Amino acid sequence: MVEELFVSGHRACAGCGIATSFREVMKAVGKDVIVVNATGCSEIVSSPYPQSAWKVPYIHSLFENVPAVASGVSHALRSMGNDHTQVVCIAGDGATYDIGFGALSGMLERNDDVIYVCYDNEAYMNTGIQRSSATPWKAATTTSQVGSAVKGKPQGKKPILEIAAAHKIPYAASTSVGYPFDVAKKLKKAMGIKGARFILLFASCPTGWGLDTAKSIQATKLIVETGIWKMAEYENGKMTGVFKPGKRKPVEEYIKLQSRFKHLTPEDIAAIQKEVDASWTGLE
Template sequence: MPKVIAPRDPKEWSLFTAGHTACAGCGQSLGARLVLNAAGPRTILVNATGCLEVFTTRFPSSAWRVPWLHSLFENASAVGSGVEAALKALGKADDVNVIVQGGDGGTADIGFGSLSGMFERGHNILYVCYDNEAYMNTGIQRSGLTPFAASTTTSPVGSEVLGNTTGKKDLPAIAVAHGVPYVATTTVAYPKDLEKKVKKALSIKGPKYIQILVPCPLGWGHDTALTIRLARLAVQSGIFPVIEVENGKLTSVMRIARKVPVDEYLKPQARFRHLFTPAGREELARVQALADANIERFGLLGARAG
C-alpha cells in the first residue's frame, strides 16, 4: 500500500525558490538549495561572483529567502569575515550562521587569497565551494579545479594536446594544511550526506570548508537528466573521493560498494569525448590511474574498519 503524505509545495517550505534562471538540470542550483535548507532560516549568505550569483539574482528578483550579499569575485571570504565580525560586535554571533559560497574559480583561483586569510584568522564561517570544474558562467574556461584531460575553451583538444594538461588542485588538503577544524567533500547525488555535513560543520566553531561536486550539463556536455547519475559515478569510480577530515584527521570516507571503471563516468560527457578516440587511449589510462590512486590513498574499497 503506497504511503500517503500531506500536500506540500516548495514555494512554501524552501528557502531557495524556483524561478531562478539556472540552466535545466543545473547541479549547482540543487546544491545551493540543499545547503541553505540544511542551514535553516537563521543564516546570512555571502556569495562570490559566478553562475550562482548571476542566476539567483536576476534584477529585480532574488531566489533567496535569507539575507544575501554579493560584492566581488575575489573578496567573498573577506566580506564574510566582516559580516562575522559585525555579528560578534552586536553579540549575535552565536545564533546566526554565516555561509560564504562560491564556484570553483572563485574558490581555487580568484578568491583563494581571501579564503586563505579567512581560514588563518579563524572566523566562525562555513565556506562552501560548488565545484563544477571550470568557469562555466563566462564560457567554460579552465580553472584550478578542472580535472586532467578535460576539454574547455582554454584547454581545447588539438593535434598536440588532448585537453587540460594539469590535474585538479587538492583544495581540501590545502584547507586541512591551514589547520581548519572541519573539511569535507560531497556531491549532489547524496543529499542526506550533504545535509548531514552542512549541519555538522555549522555545529563546529571556527572556519569550515565543504567542497561539493556539482555536474554542469552545459560545461560538461551531458544530457540534463544525467546530473545525478554523473555525480554518483564520479564517487563510485574513485574520481571524486567523498571524505571528512576533522582536526587534521581523516574521520570518514564514503566507501565504494561496486567499483566502476572511469569510462562509465567519462563517456556521457562531451568534454572527455577525445579520450574515446585511438589518440586518447593513453590519456584514458592516465585518468583511470588517477582514480585508482584516489582509491588507494583514502582506502575507499574494502570492509569498514572497526
C-alpha cells in the first residue's frame, strides 16, 4: 500500500478534482520531496493554521512567485549538497497561466531542477470563479458573465503546455486526473529527469463549473475522450507522444455536463467541435 501524503480533513469542496489530483501526485513523487505551493484553492483547503493536509515538507509563500521560491529551494538544496530531494511546485491555472507567468518562464528558461505541476481547473476558483487565461472560450465565470451584450469568455485558452515546451525544457506533459495511471506514469518519468519539468494536470471543479459532484471525475475523462484535452508529452521542445482516445466522442457530451456552458448555441458547439477536429490533424 502506497502511503497517502495528502491526507483527509482538508477543506476542499465535495467532489473536488484537485484533491484527488494531489493524492495521485504525492503518491507518485513519494516522501523525498519539498512541495512549493502557490496561493489558491490548493493552499487554502490544505493549510489553515495549525493544521496541514501535507505529510511532506511544504511551503506556501505568495500567489505569483512559486516558480522562483522553488528555484530558491532547489538551489539551496543543491548548494548544500543535497542532490536527491525533488522540488515539486503545485500551482493552479491562475498562478501559472497569469500572475506567475513571468516567474514560470524564468524558472523554465534557467532549467532549474524543479517539477512544476499546474492543476488546471480553468478559472480562479478560490476567489469566486473569475476567468483566467486558462478559461475556455464561451465559459461563464464571474468575470466573463453571460449578459445581453457579451456571452461568456470571448477569448480562448492560452496554450500553456506548448509555451512551456517552447522553453526547450527536458520534459513537458499534460494529463488529466481522470487518468490516474497516466498521471503517475508522467510524474515518475519526470522524476527520472534533471532540470525543469512541467506537468499540466487537468482537474475538475464542480463548484466553479456547475457540475454534479458525482460527475467530477467523469468530466475529466470525457474531456480526453472528446479530444478537447490532449494528454501529450514534449521532450526538449518536441512533441514525443500524445494519447489517442480512439473514436472521439462528440464535444457536446462534455459540454452539456456543465452549467458554465449552458448558454452555448448549437452553432457554438459546432464551432468547438470544428476546432477540436482541426487540432487533431496529423496526430491521429
